[in-house]
Amino acid sequence: MLTLDCRELLLDAIKKCTNLSTASKLHNEIEHLLAAGDCLACNLVVRMYGRCGCPEAAWQIFRGSTSRNRFSWNAMLSAFASNSHLDQAKQLFDRMPEWDVASWSIMITAFSRHGLLLRAKEVFDSIRERGLVAWNAMILAYATNGHLDKAMQLFELMPERSFISWTTILSKSTNLFQITTLFSSMPERDLVAWNTQLSALAQAGHLQEAKGIFSNMPEFDALSFTSMIQCFGQHGLLEDAKCFFLALPHKDLVASTVLLVVLVESGCFHEAKNLFESMECTDVVSCAVILSAYADHDDSSIAEAQQIFYNMQRHNAFACTAMLRLYSRRGRTHDAEAIYLGLPDQGEHLVPATALITAYASNGHLEKAKKLFDGMRERNEVTWTAMLTGYVNNHRLEDALCIFEKMPGHGEIPLIVLVSAYARSGHMLLAKRIFDNSNEKSAIAFNALLCGFASNAQVKSVFDSIQERNQSSWSATLSAYTQNGHLDMANRIFLTMPDKDLISWDTMLAAYSRIGAISRALDALQTMVTTNTPDGASLTALLTSCAHKGTIAIARDLFVSFQFDHSIKPSKQHYLCMIGVLVQSRYIQDAENLLWEMPYYPDSMDWKCLLGAVASGDAMKNAISVEPSNSAPYVLIANSHIIT
Numbered sequence: 015m016l017t018l019d020c021r022e023l024l025l026d027a028i029k030k031c032t033n034l035s036t037a038s039k040l041h042n043e044i045e046h047l048l049a050a051g052d053c054l055a056c057n058l059v060v061r062m063y064g065r066c067g068c069p070e071a072a073w074q075i076f077r078g079s080t081s082r083n084r085f086s087w088n089a090m091l092s093a094f095a096s097n098s099h100l101d102q103a104k105q106l107f108d109r110m111p112e113w114d115v116a117s118w119s120i121m122i123t124a125f126s127r128h129g130l131l132l133r134a135k136e137v138f139d140s141i142r143e144r145g146l147v148a149w150n151a152m153i154l155a156y157a158t159n160g161h162l163d164k165a166m167q168l169f170e171l172m173p174e175r176s177f178i179s180w181t182t183i184l185s186k187s188t189n190l191f192q193i194t195t196l197f198s199s200m201p202e203r204d205l206v207a208w209n210t211q212l213s214a215l216a217q218a219g220h221l222q223e224a225k226g227i228f229s230n231m232p233e234f235d236a237l238s239f240t241s242m243i244q245c246f247g248q249h250g251l252l253e254d255a256k257c258f259f260l261a262l263p264h265k266d267l268v269a270s271t272v273l274l275v276v277l278v279e280s281g282c283f284h285e286a287k288n289l290f291e292s293m294e295c296t297d298v299v300s301c302a303v304i305l306s307a308y309a310d311h312d313d314s315s316i317a318e319a320q321q322i323f324y325n326m327q328r329h330n331a332f333a334c335t336a337m338l339r340l341y342s343r344r345g346r347t348h349d350a351e352a353i354y355l356g357l358p359d360q361g362e363h364l365v366p367a368t369a370l371i372t373a374y375a376s377n378g379h380l381e382k383a384k385k386l387f388d389g390m391r392e393r394n395e396v397t398w399t400a401m402l403t404g405y406v407n408n409h410r411l412e413d414a415l416c417i418f419e420k421m422p423g424h425g426e427i428p429l430i431v432l433v434s435a436y437a438r439s440g441h442m443l444l445a446k447r448i449f450d451n452s453n454e455k456s457a458i459a460f461n462a463l464l465c466g467f468a469s470n471a472q473v474k475s476v477f478d479s480i481q482e483r484n485q486s487s488w489s490a491t492l493s494a495y496t497q498n499g500h501l502d503m504a505n506r507i508f509l510t511m512p513d514k515d516l517i518s519w520d521t522m523l524a525a526y527s528r529i530g531a532i533s534r535a536l537d538a539l540q541t542m543v544t545t546n547t548p549d550g551a552s553l554t555a556l557l558t559s560c561a562h563k564g565t566i567a568i569a570r571d572l573f574v575s576f577q578f579d580h581s582i583k584p585s586k587q588h589y590l591c592m593i594g595v596l597v598q599s600r601y602i603q604d605a606e607n608l609l610w611e612m613p614y615y616p617d618s619m620d621w622k623c624l625l626g627a628v629a630s631g632d633a634m635k636n637a638i639s640v641e642p643s644n645s646a647p648y649v650l651i652a653n654s655h656i657i658t
Contacts, residue, residue: 021047028058032297034066034327041071053081057089064093067298067328069102088116095124098331098357115145122148126155128331129364129394146176153179157186166192177202181210188218209237216245236262240269247276267293271300278307283314298330305336309343316344331357335369342373347382364390368397375404395425402428406435415448424452489517496525516546523555530562548580550588557591566599586614 024044031037040062047055056079063072072093079086087110094103103124110117118141125134138144138152149172156165169175169183177200184196184207197203197211208231215224224245231238239258246255259265259273270293277286290296290304301322308319323329323337334353341350350373354366367390374383387393387401398421405414418424418432429452436445488511495504508514508522519542526535535556542548553576560569573592576582584592589612596605609616 025055025058028055028062031062032065034068037062037066037068037071041075048075048079051080053079053083053086056081057083057085060086060089060093064089064096067097069093069097069099073102084112084114084117087111088114088120091117091120095120095127097328098127100124100128115141115143115147119147119151122151122155126151126158128392129159130392131155131159131161146172146174146179150176150178150182154182154186157183162186162188177206181207184210185214187214190215190218190220190223193218193220205231205233205235208232209235209241212238212241213244216241216248219245219248221245221249236264236266236269240272243269243276244272247273247279250280252276252280252282265294267295267297267300271297271303274300274303278303278310283307283311298326298328298333301326302330302333302336305333305340309336309340312343314340316340316346329356331365335366338366338369338373342369342376345377347373347377347379364392364394364397368400371397371400371404375400375407378408380404380408380410395421395423395428399425399428399431403431406431409439411435411439411441418448488512489515489521492518492521496521496528501525501529514545516549516552519546520549520551520555523552524558527555527558527562530559532556532559532562532565532568535559536568548576548582550582550585552576553582553584553588554591557588557595561591561594561598566595566601569595586612589614 024040028037028040028044031040041059044055044059048059056075059075060072063069063075072090076082076086076090087106091103091106091110094100094106103121107113107117107121118137121137122134125131125137134152134155138148141148149168153165153168156162156168165183165186169179172179180196180200184193184200187193187196193211193214197207200207208227212224212227212231215227224242228234228238228242239262243255243258246252246258255273255276259269262269270289274286274289274293277289286304286307290300293300305319305322308314308316308322319337319340323333326333334357337353338350341347341353350370354370357366367386371383371386374380374386383401383404387397390397398417402414402417402421405411405417414432414435418428421428429449433445433449436442436448488507492504492507492511495501495507504522504525508518511518519538522538523535523542526532526538539548539552539556542552553572556572557569560566560572569592573584573588577584589608593605593608596602596608
């Protein structure tokens with residue numbers, strides 16, 4: 015018989031438990047209370063299993079309970095909903111003897127997580143007496159799914175607002191004026207409010223403003239540092255992000271996961287992998303993040319990804335989607351199918367279903383993709399676009415057009431995909447007709463059409479029809495002319511541009527580099543530096559010009575100048591361009607030395623490029639040693655002996 019103190023200690027442990035193995039042990043210790051019909055104990059155990067990702071065990075407890083109250087029903091409903099068992103959640107919701115604000119809010123959140131905003135709104139509209147919880151849940155549903163305008167409209171309509179209402183809308187705001195206005199309008203501003211503002215600024219990419227807020231905060235906590243890590247990461251300032259992370263006295267799961275996201279999004283796969291392996295504990299979010307890195311990295315180990323995936327206590331839609339993408343990229347559609355079929359309520363998971371459609375289509379299984387697409391209960395614009403893109407990439411433009419015409423709303427991205435495809439395939443009139451019949455004539459859509467046209471008259475016709483030209487429209491027109499070799503027309507457009515940004519300058523430098531016009535490229539650079547700071551693309555274009563002409567002295571000056579005058583660290587591509595210039599100038603030994611001395615590991619392709627230019631003995635050995643199974647170096651060696 016448990017004493018009252020022991021019972022309270024056990025219940026407290028159950029409230030805090032997030033680990034499934036610990037949950038099973040606690041369940042065994044409290045089994046006699048469950049058997050005796052202790053309603054509070056049953057409710058807490060149901061919630062514990064739901065929190066630990068095991069709704070099946072929660073259902074066994076709930077079903078065996080002899081005394082249930084509305085908290086029991088809501089606990090079970092939450093266990094199903096939070097673990098993506100949407101069908102079971104809906105069935106349980108329909109069976110509930112009564113609904114309260116918590117029940118409605120759980121269903122709103124459940125639909126929102128699956129991107130089913132219309133259903134979430136239907137639930138919200140059916141609530142007769144909406145409490146703050148329901149209002150906040152619907153605002154969060156809109157904001158999380160990218161409909162901030164609707165979230166703001168709902169926020170304005172609220173009869174009353176709580177602190178959570180303010181922080182919810184503030185946390186999802188992206189406009190700088192809106193963020194500062196909301197924060198200044200809050201009736202109370204504690205550390206949570208300051209952190210919410212800082213997080214909103216970080217997520218929206220307002221680095222300077224975030225730094226200003228951070229320096230003026232009355233106090234800090236781990237979340238404050240975490241927001242700055244995120245903000246630095248978004249601006250590519252990895253060293254600053256790492257410094258803030260190292261400054262944390264305790265590297266908790268949230269901070270570690272945020273830095274993990276920063277490293278993954280920056281393409282630092284090996285650093286991300288090392289961080290993940292060093293983390294004291296992981297959860298479904300951190301596992302999903304590292305799995306997405308495995309999916310995007312060409313040389314990642316499928317076996318390692320599988321080990322991470324199958325060691326997870328539970329799988330969410332994002333982790334499953336990462337595995338789907340990984341298998342898709344490696345052509346393993348059967349494994350991708352198995353992941354998808356293992357999901358509960360498959361028809362309710364838009365993101366994994368869309369990923370499997372993409373996997374099928376990218377591996378040539380269009381009929382399977384279409385069957386899955388047709389069987390989906392709900393589709394969003396991303397799903398339609400995935401099917402359309404599958405047809406486009408497999409050169410079935412008529413089927414793509416059919417999908418486009420059936421879409422409930424012709425979004426901007428599907429229009430761009432379809433117009434670009436028809437333009438690239440030479441069906442210019444049809445591309446223009448599709449474009450003209452669409453209501454989504456944004457600047458980006460105009461640019462897609464511009465890039466597809468080849469002749470001067472067609473480019474000019476489209477450009478002249480743009481009523482509101484922005485910088486992208488000018489840049490796309492410039493790019494269309496340069497890519498098709500119409501340098502004179504490109505020069506005219508460039509000279510009349512109201513604002514010559516870095517992209518337009520780089521476009522002209524690249525155009526000069528393609529024809530080896532090094533003098534014109536250098537003149538352009540001299541003018542460019544008076545208003546813009548050159549970037550890595552500028553150096554690549556200039557070095558490419560030098561490679562055409564074999565002007566080694568100019569290339570060396572540029573290579574050094576960009577480091578000291580413009581603080582640009584040469585990338586691997588820059589080193590390879592410089593090696594190309596050396597080869598063209600017949601400085602073969604210097605080229606080989608630079609390949610060895612550059613701060614990047616030369617792969618087999620790099621050695622093959624050098625080997626293609628000259629049959630150096632060392633180059634031959636290195637090209638073979640890096641990748642002995644590749645036949646290309648042997649062919650090049652054989653050809654060099656035949657020529658000599």
